[in-house]
Amino acid sequence: MDPLVSLKKNPFVLAPMAGITDNAFRSFMKEMGAGIVVTELISAYGIEYRSHRTIDLMSFTSQQRPIGVQIFGEDATVLAKAASFVESAGADFVDINLGCPVPKVVKKGAGSAMLKDPCKLGEILSTIKAAIKIPLTIKIRTGWDDSSKNAIDVVKAAADAGVTWVAIHGRTRAQGYSGQADWDFIGEVKSKSPIPIIGNGDISSATVAVRRLKESGCDGVMIGRGCLKNPWIFKQALEIHQSGQAMAMERDFPQTLEKLKAYVDLRLDQRYSALQMKKFTAWFSSGYPNSQAFRKKLFTETTADGVLEVSKDYFSTLSLSQQEDTSHENFLMGGHG
Numbered sequence: 001m002d003p004l005v006s007l008k009k010n011p012f013v014l015a016p017m018a019g020i021t022d023n024a025f026r027s028f029m030k031e032m033g034a035g036i037v038v039t040e041l042i043s044a045y046g047i048e049y050r051s052h053r054t055i056d057l058m059s060f061t062s063q064q065r066p067i068g069v070q071i072f073g074e075d076a077t078v079l080a081k082a083a084s085f086v087e088s089a090g091a092d093f094v095d096i097n098l099g100c101p102v103p104k105v106v107k108k109g110a111g112s113a114m115l116k117d118p119c120k121l122g123e124i125l126s127t128i129k130a131a132i133k134i135p136l137t138i139k140i141r142t143g144w145d146d147s148s149k150n151a152i153d154v155v156k157a158a159a160d161a162g163v164t165w166v167a168i169h170g171r172t173r174a175q176g177y178s179g180q181a182d183w184d185f186i187g188e189v190k191s192k193s194p195i196p197i198i199g200n201g202d203i204s205s206a207t208v209a210v211r212r213l214k215e216s217g218c219d220g221v222m223i224g225r226g227c228l229k230n231p232w233i234f235k236q237a238l239e240i241h242q243s244g245q246a247m248a249m250e251r252d253f254p255q256t257l258e259k260l261k262a263y264v265d266l267r268l269d270q271r272y273s274a275l276q277m278k279k280f281t282a283w284f285s286s287g288y289p290n291s292q293a294f295r296k297k298l299f300t301e302t303t304a305d306g307v308l309e310v311s312k313d314y315f316s317t318l319s320l321s322q323q324e325d326t327s328h329e330n331f332l333m334g335g336h337g
């Protein structure tokens with residue numbers, strides 16, 4: 001499936017999040033209305049050595065199409081070979097992580113360190129592009145630090161290398177997850193870009209998603225932490241985008257949790273299912289009345305069925321309008337992009 005055609009139909013993209021957007025969660029979010037989904041960052045070296053863990057991280061189902069596999073590394077040849085492997089595994093596009101701020105990654109010259117030299121980056125991207133027929137996309141930050149916000153140069157180098165789109169998290173590497181994503185800057189990059197731009201950062205509700213899309217002029221917006229507090233954010237955003245207003249829609253917590261459990265259970269690993277269910281339901285409860293007491297109870301459960309029952313009990317007493325806090329302040333302030 002052509003990811004660009006899909007982006008035009010549904011411009012709301014699930015952001016890659018390590019340890020979160022695994023195979024199960026991507027299927028769940030796809031069912032919950034995400035247009036495009038991407039795997040978390042995957043080491044190009046791990047692919048080179050066919051590490052079982054790495055290959056497992058790459059797994060996806062056709063329900064998730066169009067699906068991108070995000071890879072990282074600093075060596076053009078290793079990245080090109082990994083991209084070719086991703087293509088042969090049937091992915092719809094290859095995404096390169098150029099936004100990871102984590103010291104272990106940037107010290108080796110990968111992730112956001114690659115933004116420092118757009119000229120060299122352009123050559124690396126051309127080498128990767130020459131190795132594949134499927135689209136190549138990149139995910140970047142606005143720059144390395146405040147004195148080098150060079151996303152416009154990076155986008156131009158990427159466009160020359162044949163990159164299909166650029167997703168921009170509106171913070172510099174130096175900022176980490178502090179401060180606010182700079183959407184004015186994202187809009188400026190978009191206005192000067194010859195290729196589609198997907199804006200990203202701090203989209204905390206469906207209304208904000210639609211407003212950012214419109215005001216920045218971007219071709220899509222990418223939502224990460226926002227869907228962890230509100231699993232309906234994609235459906236709601238698409239509805240507002242298409243109809244111009246939010247309509248009353250079915251938002252059934254128990255039914256939604258059953259769906260999540262069905263995907264998580266596909267792993268046939270009870271411990272994993274219980275852990276994942278706890279993590280997600282704890283996040284979904286953020287900002288609702290008595291959520292702290294709920295979370296305390298949740299963490300005493302040892303099976304996915306137990307977690308589901310406790311969660312159903314809690315959520316059946318709530319209505320969505322009771323969620324007071326959907327902000328990202330102090331919420332998951334570390335990540336790989």
Ligand SMILES: Cc1cc2nc3c(=O)[nH]c(=O)nc-3n(C[C@H](O)[C@H](O)[C@H](O)COP(=O)(O)O)c2cc1C
Pocket residue numbers: 015016017018019020039040041070097099100139169200201202203222223224225226328332333334335336337
């Ligand atoms: C826990 C976590 C893990 C992340 N892992 C990745 C990753 O693997 N690759 C990547 O490009 N970005 C990663 N990111 C960054 C997100 O894709 C996104 O750019 C960032 O969270 C800002 O968007 P948001 O405010 O909508 O969450 C991660 C973020 C978080 C919070």
